[in-house]
Amino acid sequence: MHADTERGHVDERTARKVAEEARETEWRLPSFGKQLFLGDFRLDLVHPHPRPSDEARRKGEEFLARLTEFCASKIDPAEIERESRIPDEVIIGLRDLGALGMKVPERHGGLGLGQLYYGRALMVVGSVSPALAALLSAHQSIGVPQPVKLFGTPEQQDEWLPRCAREVSAFLLTEPDVGSDPARLRATAVPDGDDYVLNGVKLWTTNGVVADLVVVMARVPESDGRRGGISAFVVDMATPGITVENRNAFMGLRGIENGVTRFHDVRVPKANLIGREGAGLKIALTTLNTGRLSLPAGCAAAGKWATMIAREWSRERVQWGRPVGEHEAVSRKIAFIAATTYAMEAMHDLSAQLADAGRGDIRIEAALAKLWSSEMAYRVADELVQIRGGRGYETAESLAARGERGVPVEQFVRDLRINRIFEGSTEIMHLLIAREAVDAHLAAAGGVIDPDASAGQKARAAAKAGGFYARWLPTLVTGAGQRPSSYAEFGPLARHLRYVERASRKLARSIFYAAGRWQGRLEYKQGFLGRMVDIGAELFAMSAVCVRAHADARADARADSGADSGAEGLGMDGAAPGASAVKLADVFCRQARVRVEELFEGLWRNTDALDVKVAKAVLAGEFTWVEQGVLDPSIPGPWIAPSEPGPSERDNVHRVIG
Numbered sequence: 001m002h003a004d005t006e007r008g009h010v011d012e013r014t015a016r017k018v019a020e021e022a023r024e025t026e027w028r029l030p031s032f033g034k035q036l037f038l039g040d041f042r043l044d045l046v047h048p049h050p051r052p053s054d055e056a057r058r059k060g061e062e063f064l065a066r067l068t069e070f071c072a073s074k075i076d077p078a079e080i081e082r083e084s085r086i087p088d089e090v091i092i093g094l095r096d097l098g099a100l101g102m103k104v105p106e107r108h109g110g111l112g113l114g115q116l117y118y119g120r121a122l123m124v125v126g127s128v129s130p131a132l133a134a135l136l137s138a139h140q141s142i143g144v145p146q147p148v149k150l151f152g153t154p155e156q157q158d159e160w161l162p163r164c165a166r167e168v169s170a171f172l173l174t175e176p177d178v179g180s181d182p183a184r185l186r187a188t189a190v191p192d193g194d195d196y197v198l199n200g201v202k203l204w205t206t207n208g209v210v211a212d213l214v215v216v217m218a219r220v221p222e223s224d225g226r227r228g229g230i231s232a233f234v235v236d237m238a239t240p241g242i243t244v245e246n247r248n249a250f251m252g253l254r255g256i257e258n259g260v261t262r263f264h265d266v267r268v269p270k271a272n273l274i275g276r277e278g279a280g281l282k283i284a285l286t287t288l289n290t291g292r293l294s295l296p297a298g299c300a301a302a303g304k305w306a307t308m309i310a311r312e313w314s315r316e317r318v319q320w321g322r323p324v325g326e327h328e329a330v331s332r333k334i335a336f337i338a339a340t341t342y343a344m345e346a347m348h349d350l351s352a353q354l355a356d357a358g359r360g361d362i363r364i365e366a367a368l369a370k371l372w373s374s375e376m377a378y379r380v381a382d383e384l385v386q387i388r389g390g391r392g393y394e395t396a397e398s399l400a401a402r403g404e405r406g407v408p409v410e411q412f413v414r415d416l417r418i419n420r421i422f423e424g425s426t427e428i429m430h431l432l433i434a435r436e437a438v439d440a441h442l443a444a445a446g447g448v449i450d451p452d453a454s455a456g457q458k459a460r461a462a463a464k465a466g467g468f469y470a471r472w473l474p475t476l477v478t479g480a481g482q483r484p485s486s487y488a489e490f491g492p493l494a495r496h497l498r499y500v501e502r503a504s505r506k507l508a509r510s511i512f513y514a515a516g517r518w519q520g521r522l523e524y525k526q527g528f529l530g531r532m533v534d535i536g537a538e539l540f541a542m543s544a545v546c547v548r549a550h551a552d553a554r555a556d557a558r559a560d561s562g563a564d565s566g567a568e569g570l571g572m573d574g575a576a577p578g579a580s581a582v583k584l585a586d587v588f589c590r591q592a593r594v595r596v597e598e599l600f601e602g603l604w605r606n607t608d609a610l611d612v613k614v615a616k617a618v619l620a621g622e623f624t625w626v627e628q629g630v631l632d633p634s635i636p637g638p639w640i641a642p643s644e645p646g647p648s649e650r651d652n653v654h655r656v657i658g
């Protein structure tokens with residue numbers, strides 16, 4: 001192990017190297033998202049919209065019906081919020097339904113659902129209790145079953161998967177000093193005979209307090225003949241030496257069983273290593289490729305509920321002589337909520353069905369869906385608070401106590417906030433997607449913009465890159481988006497697809513200019529990279545919405561003509577009526593285009609460089625005068641002043657004002 005790493009000090013270069021080594025570098029299947037960033041709008045990769053097989057649909061719908069019945073009759077969302085706890089009988093009931101093994105293959109005792117119906121199930125559960133959806137998702141999207149299914153040996157699968165269908169698991173990566181940057185990981189797994197000996201502390205372990213099995217990331221030390229590195233282990237929580245030291249409490253998701261888990265000389269059999277030593281991060285990231293789709297599912301569910309509450313309240317509440325929904329300022333919010341919800345669902349369903357069909361590499365689409373949906377759902381929640389006015393800020397319990405319907409909008413905002421932080425924060429998602437998106441540029445021009453390359457290497461790389469760009473740049477000049485007849489089968493939505501095609505080429509040209517302008521420094525231009533990724537996300541959302549509305553409209557037309565809509569539809573009950581779907585898709589695309597134009601403008605006109613300078617000055621203490629005149633509530637009281645000020649109160653005054 002590198003000495004610095006051992007002490008927990010890791011420089012930026014090492015951090016990047018570790019992240020880079022964990023990347024999946026191969027692209028075996030085509031990727032719609034990747035091509036989008038290269039100016040190559042491959043509509044054929046997502047259209048016609050993939051559909052579940054008849055068997056998958058039958059199995060999925062049958063399970064959803066049972067799950068919906070259970071959630072509606074056996075779960076009291078207010079009780080979970082009030083007690084900050086999910087009752088045992090709820091987890092037992094879900095287990096008996098098979099909800100702990102949704103994605104576990106049937107031969108191992110699970111339900112064997114695909115990604116689409118797994119996501120649909122999370123939507124149902126999440127609409128009742130986001131904390132419960134977090135439990136199911138932490139267990140199945142990132143917990144033990146998925147990495148074992150993807151990377152486990154047949155023996156490991158036989159041993160662990162049947163347990164995963166009945167027991168709760170957790171995923172333990174984060175440590176007090178290790179958040180977004182896994183290079184600093186401190187937990188160790190030292191080989192000793194037939195075992196590894198685990199030591200370390202894991203923080204914010206969702207399900208960690210109640211889990212029977214966990215997957216732990218720990219570092220195997222390098223030694224003679226041993227590569228070592230961050231590795232993934234399945235650990236039975238009954239093993240001696242494991243203690244759960246705290247049950248953490250949060251702003252939202254109050255029912256989750258999230259803990260601090262300490263490993264002290266815990267002996268884990270070598271047979272519990274998943275994959276090979278050093279492959280732990282790659283396993284975690286690959287698991288997340290589709291695992292990330294559970295968050296967009298939750299966001300789509302949130303949007304659906306928000307649309308309903310916005311509709312009901314905006315009609316019912318009359319102010320200034322009209323229902324509030326008829327005042328333009330509120331109308332705009334309602335249209336935003338409804339259109340964004342349709343897009344969140346379209347993005348999730350498209351990505352999930354592409355994954356199920358095995359038709360493409362969806363790692364960029366899933367990442368874009370996670371990034372975009374978590375940001376947009378939070379905006380949706382904020383607008384819903386505004387529409388509900390004071391009632392949006394009041395707790396459901398308080399509303400009910402004074403005789404009104406207990407609509408938990410305030411809880412809704414708190415529960416949604418975490419989506420922008422976990423499973424890859426927005427900032428990290430920007431970097432991760434940007435890295436994948438510019439992969440082709442780097443493959444061609446990597447040596448030119450690599451700060452470590454020698455002059456000779458740069459010259460050779462420049463010659464190679466020149467050939468690539470000579471072929472590629474002309475393809476960015478014109479395309480289908482400039483021909484008025486393109487995408488005609490999409491009717492009124494065709495113009496939006498033409499826009500996506502044009503914008504995709506403009507985006508690729510912008511990346512090319514930026515690479516030329518900043519070269520090796522491009523990777524530090526996080527403002528540029530973030531906007532570039534956000535443009536890609538909006539373009540993906542527009543594409544998903546158009547393809548979805550087209551499929552919904554066709555299913556509707558076939559139903560009208562008496563044909564079996566089931567065979568044509570997307571396999572979801574309550575598919576949108578055709579004309580209405582096209583109308584909402586059109587509104588969504590118009591809203592998205594406004595955002596895209598602003599983002600393009602911001603690529604070159606912004607205050608990024610100035611902000612960086614100011615932030616440096618803030619960090620250096622130049623503006624501490626701005627902070628004066630307030631107290632710091634994070635410093636212990638006493639807050640009710642005794643006649644003589646106590647020492648801590650004096651400290652507080654001194655610290656803040658002095």
Ligand SMILES: Cc1cc2nc3c(=O)[nH]c(=O)nc-3n(C[C@H](O)[C@H](O)[C@H](O)COP(=O)(O)OP(=O)(O)OC[C@H]3O[C@@H](n4cnc5c(N)ncnc54)[C@H](O)[C@@H]3O)c2cc1C
Pocket residue numbers: 138170171172173174178179180181203204205206207250253258418421422423424425426427428431526
């Ligand atoms: C409720 C909850 C549940 C969780 N569940 C789990 C779990 O089950 N298992 C698990 O292992 N972890 C879990 N986590 C941890 C979660 O994944 C981390 O909080 C997340 O990875 C961010 O790490 P951090 O909080 O340490 O933030 P930091 O990494 O300290 O980041 C702080 C801020 O800096 C930004 N930042 C960091 N690096 C960069 C960069 N290079 N460029 C730009 N911006 C950057 C971040 O985006 C963030 O805004 C959970 C956390 C919470 C709160």
